[in-house]
Amino acid sequence: xxxxxxxxxxxxxxxxxxxxxxxxxxxxxxxxxxxxxxxxxxxxxxxxxxxxxxxxxxxxxxxxxxxxxxxxxxxxxxxxxxxxxxxxxxxxxxxxxxxxxxxxxxxxxxxxxxxxxxxxxxxxxxxxxxxxxxxxxxxxxxxxxxxxxxxxxxxxxxxxxxxxxxxxxxxxxxxxxxxxxxxxxxxxxxxxxxxxxxxxxxxxxxxxxxxxxxxxxxxxxxxxxxxxxxxxxxxxxxxxxxxxxxxxxxxxxxxxxxxxxxxxxxxxxx
Numbered sequence: 001x002x003x004x005x006x007x008x009x010x011x012x013x014x015x016x017x018x019x020x021x022x023x024x025x026x027x028x029x030x031x032x033x034x035x036x037x038x039x040x041x042x043x044x045x046x047x048x049x050x051x052x053x054x055x056x057x058x059x060x061x062x063x064x065x066x067x068x069x070x071x072x073x074x075x076x077x078x079x080x081x082x083x084x085x086x087x088x089x090x091x092x093x094x095x096x097x098x099x100x101x102x103x104x105x106x107x108x109x110x111x112x113x114x115x116x117x118x119x120x121x122x123x124x125x126x127x128x129x130x131x132x133x134x135x136x137x138x139x140x141x142x143x144x145x146x147x148x149x150x151x152x153x154x155x156x157x158x159x160x161x162x163x164x165x166x167x168x169x170x171x172x173x174x175x176x177x178x179x180x181x182x183x184x185x186x187x188x189x190x191x192x193x194x195x196x197x198x199x200x201x202x203x204x205x206x207x208x209x210x211x212x213x214x215x216x217x218x219x220x221x222x223x224x225x226x227x228x229x230x231x232x233x234x235x236x237x238x239x240x241x242x243x244x245x246x247x248x249x250x251x252x253x254x255x256x257x258x259x260x261x262x263x264x265x266x267x268x269x270x
Contacts, residue, residue, distance in 0.1 A: 047075030070136025
């Protein structure tokens with residue numbers, strides 16, 4: 001699931017913005033994954049991304065408890081229900097209200113806020129969580145470096161929520177955009193899982209900079225982290241140590257975290 005951008009189209013002499021829109025519409029109409037999703041009853045083409053990840057890595061199993069972060073419009077939740085079956089449990093969360101899905105417990109809220117996190121923990125009530133899946137991304141500004149940096153912050157926030165509650169041996173997958181900070185996120189995941197891999201499903205658009213971080217077999221204890229160090233702090237530290245980031249350089253971008261407050265399907269997933 002992506003988040004719609006409401007920025008105005010660029011003005012390109014000769015009607016460039018219009019031609020770009022027409023080109024997207026043509027590609028959208030021809031998209032085989034979109035057609036397949038519609039004919040198969042999936043709410044979004046992105047369902048095939050999780051299906052392909054599942055077929056490759058078998059992250060979820062029948063009877064598992066799964067949390068779907070950034071679930072709107074519900075394609076990933078549909079896949080999770082299919083895989084986990086009647087004995088499984090799927091809890092899905094998003095700020096954007098989602099139409100009911102058979103077998104899914106829906107939560108409307110911001111996953112980065114403690115109130116939402118506490119509600120999910122009350123629902124789980126101490127039961128083991130076997131897998132957490134996230135196709136979430138922030139509201140886009142159209143400025144790639146800024147959007148990618150805010151996306152890294154959001155992924156770190158989801159990881160900081162997910163890792164402590166995930167059962168040992170459990171799995172985690174999240175969408176992430178290529179760019180600064182991604183290596184730190186990968187290293188953070190390697191400190192908590194025995195197997196971590198970047199994977200681009202066939203259903204991802206060729207023009208997309210997204211990839212998916214697939215993490216399997218959560219370790220009983222984290223490796224390489226300082227006492228009480230969060231994923232966000234770890235990633236910032238690794239960027240400073242590698243010379244990618246100067247201490248305090250990301251402070252102006254922190255204000256961009258307001259982009260975390262709107263989660264809805266964008267063109268890539270419709």
